[in-house]
Amino acid sequence: MSIVAGCDVGSLTAKAVIMEKGRIISSALLRSKTNPQLSAEAVMQEALSKAGLSMDDIRYCIGTGYGRKNISFVDKDISEIACHGRGARWLNPGARTIIDIGGQDCKAVRLDKDGNVVKFVANDKCASGTGRFLEVMARLLDIPIEEMGSLSSKSTAPITLSSTCTVWAQADIVKYINSGHKIEDIGAGVNSAMAKRAAILANSVGIEQDVCMTGGVAKNEGVVQDLEKLLGKNIKKMRKADPQIAGAIGAAIFAMESLNGRS
Amino acid sequence: MMEIFQEAASGITNRYITDWVNSGKKIVGYTCSFMPPEIFHAAGILPYRIRGINTESMEIGDTYYGPYVCTFPKCLLQLAGEGKFNFLSGAVISTGCDAMRRLDECWRKTGEDYHGSIPGFFHYFDVPHKTDPHAMKWFENEIRKLILNVEKYYNVKIKEDSLRESISLYNHGRTLLWEVEKLRAHENPGVSGTDAFSIAVSGTVMPREAFNEQLEQLLADLPKQKSSSKKSGKQNKNGNKRIMVAGSINDDIELFRLIENAGSNVVADNICFGIRSEADQVNMEDDPISALTKHYLSNSVCPRMFGAYKQRFDLLQTKIERAGVEGIILQNIRFCDLHGSENGLFERDFEKLGIPCLRLEREYGPLTETGRMKMRIEAFLERMEVKQTDSGGKS
Numbered sequence: 001m002s003i004v005a006g007c008d009v010g011s012l013t014a015k016a017v018i019m020e021k022g023r024i025i026s027s028a029l030l031r032s033k034t035n036p037q038l039s040a041e042a043v044m045q046e047a048l049s050k051a052g053l054s055m056d057d058i059r060y061c062i063g064t065g066y067g068r069k070n071i072s073f074v075d076k077d078i079s080e081i082a083c084h085g086r087g088a089r090w091l092n093p094g095a096r097t098i099i100d101i102g103g104q105d106c107k108a109v110r111l112d113k114d115g116n117v118v119k120f121v122a123n124d125k126c127a128s129g130t131g132r133f134l135e136v137m138a139r140l141l142d143i144p145i146e147e148m149g150s151l152s153s154k155s156t157a158p159i160t161l162s163s164t165c166t167v168w169a170q171a172d173i174v175k176y177i178n179s180g181h182k183i184e185d186i187g188a189g190v191n192s193a194m195a196k197r198a199a200i201l202a203n204s205v206g207i208e209q210d211v212c213m214t215g216g217v218a219k220n221e222g223v224v225q226d227l228e229k230l231l232g233k234n235i236k237k238m239r240k241a242d243p244q245i246a247g248a249i250g251a252a253i254f255a256m257e258s259l260n261g262r263s
Numbered sequence: 264m265m266e267i268f269q270e271a272a273s274g275i276t277n278r279y280i281t282d283w284v285n286s287g288k289k290i291v292g293y294t295c296s297f298m299p300p301e302i303f304h305a306a307g308i309l310p311y312r313i314r315g316i317n318t319e320s321m322e323i324g325d326t327y328y329g330p331y332v333c334t335f336p337k338c339l340l341q342l343a344g345e346g347k348f349n350f351l352s353g354a355v356i357s358t359g360c361d362a363m364r365r366l367d368e369c370w371r372k373t374g375e376d377y378h379g380s381i382p383g384f385f386h387y388f389d390v391p392h393k394t395d396p397h398a399m400k401w402f403e404n405e406i407r408k409l410i411l412n413v414e415k416y417y418n419v420k421i422k423e424d425s426l427r428e429s430i431s432l433y434n435h436g437r438t439l440l441w442e443v444e445k446l447r448a449h450e451n452p453g454v455s456g457t458d459a460f461s462i463a464v465s466g467t468v469m470p471r472e473a474f475n476e477q478l479e480q481l482l483a484d485l486p487k488q489k490s491s492s493k494k495s496g497k498q499n500k501n502g503n504k505r506i507m508v509a510g511s512i513n514d515d516i517e518l519f520r521l522i523e524n525a526g527s528n529v530v531a532d533n534i535c536f537g538i539r540s541e542a543d544q545v546n547m548e549d550d551p552i553s554a555l556t557k558h559y560l561s562n563s564v565c566p567r568m569f570g571a572y573k574q575r576f577d578l579l580q581t582k583i584e585r586a587g588v589e590g591i592i593l594q595n596i597r598f599c600d601l602h603g604s605e606n607g608l609f610e611r612d613f614e615k616l617g618i619p620c621l622r623l624e625r626e627y628g629p630l631t632e633t634g635r636m637k638m639r640i641e642a643f644l645e646r647m648e649v650k651q652t653d654s655g656g657k658s
Contacts, residue, residue: 078645079638079641079642079645080638080642081638081639081642081645081646082642082645082646105635116646116649117642117645117646117649118646120642121622122635122638122639
């Protein structure tokens with residue numbers, strides 16, 4: 001058996017993917033725990049038990065994400081930039097520009113036609129334009145994060161946030177809530193603000209088709225649609241697997257290549 | 264041996280500063296590499312490049328500067344307001360860039376509000392942005408004006424002979440630094456980038472005699488290496504990538520350590536605290552003031568100089584060739600217009616030549632973003648591992 005795994009320990013969630021012969025046989029996604037090792041162990045254990053496997057069955061494992069240096073069971077670690085690029089490529093073989101919005105960062109990566117990273121940019125030390133921004137706003141609107149995306153299509157008069165700073169935007173939103181604005185209009189404004197931040201990064205790496213989104217925010221259709229309008233490009237839907245686990249998929253593919261002696 | 268340089272490069276003061284102050288001698292701080300320290304040396308004063316290292320908070324810096332300003336002058340002002348530069352009897356502020364020029368006004372104002380935070384000798388040294396004859400004349404006048412003011416304030420005479428001796432001493436230091444530069448550029452780098460940078464930084468805060476002496480000793484102690492005739496296409500035996508670091512002001516050796524610990528050797532740099540043009544000697548044949556004028560103004564190594572992009576691009580290319588650089592990290596402090604825009608041009612032009620570039624925007628001061636910076640540096644080194652098939656993209 002040539003079973004490989006990828007483990008992506010992000011700031012908000014930990015993801016694990018187990019692959020065999022280029023196919024995902026199991027995956028798991030958990031809220032990150034207090035330290036990367038605990039998160040990695042828990043998420044990997046869940047993925048393994050779903051597949052009825054044990055860690056001994058994994059021939060090669062690659063770690064990625066901000067906590068990758070602290071995972072004891074990986075054979076190697078690779079940056080999330082390269083892993084998201086590779087994961088997106090597996091989800092969509094035509095992917096050339098990847099916009100990855102994770103819990104605490106937002107990245108844009110441009111790939112060459114062979115899937116190698118050509119250029120990347122990441123947001124700076126600021127929660128604006130990240131999954132955390134969405135979470136804070138969803139909590140303020142008292143709706144589940146999963147429902148944030150659908151607010152855009154229900155909105156008839158989206159609000160405009162005067163600042164994408166998480167703290168100032170909260171103050172803005174409280175003002176809109178107090179003045180009786182509809183939740184969907186406020187939510188649509190939040191999604192639009194997210195899209196604007198991501199568009200800045202995407203434009204700065206230079207956009208090549210196909211454009212894809214990975215990370216948890218890729219599941220927010222409001223952000224995706226606004227981003228499509230801003231970039232003037234269609235963002236390819238990736239249905240093969242959850243785009244939030246793209247980093248772990250990329251790590252598993254690198255693991256497979258390492259096992260096959262290709263890298 | 265290296266500890267002396269590392270110590271001097273890691274803090275505001277060092278053992279030499281303490282000894283100098285205890286012996287009752289004067290120290291004058293300066294803020295820009297366009298200011299000739301030879302002038303102060305010739306006056307028996309220790310020239311000290313003012314640094315913002317070890318800044319822990321920014322309440323003073325942020326009070327006098329606006330929010331959209333580079334953090335380097337803010338850190339200097341913060342430390343000045345906290346009294347950390349009280350060992351200075353004088354300071355020379357230059358128009359390195361607009362934010363640095365404003366340090367003159369901001370420090371004066373801080374001096375009014377924080378008693379004792381401004382040194383007795385406080386001089387504004389203007390540096391033109393061009394090298395045409397009028398600008399050269401202007402700069403020469405600035406040097407003469409500085410000499411007159413130093414002579415008047417400190418009651419000293421800066422004689423031509425002493426100036427010549429100081430130039431000779433500084434030139435010797437440049438020769439030694441160039442030896443370090445050759446060692447780090449070797450196929451099997453004899454000095455790490457972090458150590459080479461520590462040495463260069465300490466050269467700006469140590470008495471030159473002691474610096475030269477320590478560096479001579481260090482060079483004598485380092486294992487001899489056969490010089491490599493191979494100019495480019497060098498590859499490290501340890502598999503580390505050969506990196507050049509360029510861009511905004513940096514005097515934090517931890518930045519170099521971070522880059523090297525990620526799996527690279529910083530074999531060259533082009534930063535104003537580093538070894539930029541130490542091979543260029545101040546002409547000893549010329550009249551000293553004229554020689555200093557030409558040396559300090561005509562080397563347009565900083566993007567503050569107008570119309571000299573080509574010269575700076577060529578300088579980087581020379582360094583790339585000499586040290587076998589495989590990738591460039593173009594770092595700049597947030598809101599640094601000069602390096603921010605020039606880094607964009609360098610990235611465009613070096614990527615066209617097939618040299619991978621990473622642009623890194625950061626804050627000056629403690630490396631609070633190390634995790635994120637490390638991730639970008641590692642991703643960049645990974646990117647260098649594979650050869651791209653095209654560059655694509657519209658920007």
